[in-house]
Amino acid sequence: QVQLQESGPGLVKPSETLSLTCAVSGYSISSGYYWGWIRQPPGKGLEWIGCIRHGDTTYYNPSLKSRVTISADTSKNQFSLKVSSVTAADTAVYFCAGGFGPTGDYWGQGALVTVSS
Amino acid sequence: EIVLTQSPGTLSLSPGERATLSCGASQSVRSNYLAWYQQKPGQAPRLLMYGASVRTTGTPDRFSGSGSGTDFTLTISRLEPEDFAVYYCQQYVNSPFSFGQGTRLEI
Numbered sequence: 001q002v003q004l005q006e007s008g009p010g011l012v013k014p015s016e017t018l019s020l021t022c023a024v025s026g027y028s029i030s031s032g033y034y035w036g037w038i039r040q041p042p043g044k045g046l047e048w049i050g051c052i053r054h055g056d057t058t059y060y061n062p063s064l065k066s067r068v069t070i071s072a073d074t075s076k077n078q079f080s081l082k083v084s085s086v087t088a089a090d091t092a093v094y095f096c097a098g099g100f101g102p103t104g105d106y107w108g109q110g111a112l113v114t115v116s117s
Numbered sequence: 118e119i120v121l122t123q124s125p126g127t128l129s130l131s132p133g134e135r136a137t138l139s140c141g142a143s144q145s146v147r148s149n150y151l152a153w154y155q156q157k158p159g160q161a162p163r164l165l166m167y168g169a170s171v172r173t174t175g176t177p178d179r180f181s182g183s184g185s186g187t188d189f190t191l192t193i194s195r196l197e198p199e200d201f202a203v204y205y206c207q208q209y210v211n212s213p214f215s216f217g218q219g220t221r222l223e224i
Contacts, residue, residue, distance in 0.1 A: 097161075
């Protein structure tokens with residue numbers, strides 16, 4: 001059974017970098033699948049941020065591309081998200097997800113990140 | 118970039134009734150690379166359907182998906198109390214793999 005778990009600071013100051021990690025169990029991320037990040041501002045819908053495949057091929061939402069980096073650490077079986085220069089608009093629940101395609105077959109429980117000084 | 122528009126924004130129905138949710142795409146979604154998710158409050162979304170009409174393991178057969186090109190539909194034949202939630206469509210043919218804005222299905 002594939003399980004994902006997000007971790008990282010719940011509070012980030014404006015202009016700083018948001019960093020989250022998603023630990024994967026039950027499947028080796030080096031074996032394939034897409035591994036990605038989706039966020040959901042409070043009370044709003046889902047926004048696709050980006051994903052990584054085969055450990056090195058990345059896809060990003062153009063609206064965030066200049067500030068986002070997704071990377072994978074196959075030795076730890078985890079992948080990460082960095083969002084730079086954050087503002088209050090980046091406050092959201094951040095979900096990590098994985099699947100055979102760029103769909104979320106498997107999801108983490110979500111991590112609330114608040115941007116505030 | 119493909120923009121997905123879901124309608125209606127909110128659908129008010131009763132248990133036992135039939136629900137029809139729509140997802141329209143700004144350009145053709147080739148190979149029906151269209152997925153549907155269900156999200157309940159405080160939970161992560163759950164993948165219900167992929168390939169526009171293929172149910173995932175555990176999705177009840179009262180859920181069905183149809184459509185092609187730019188128009189897709191999720192139908193719930195007879196609503197159960199646990200079906201009241203928010204539903205999202207997602208296209209995965211072209212990056213960015215965008216979501217629709219969601220349809221809230223309420224009692």
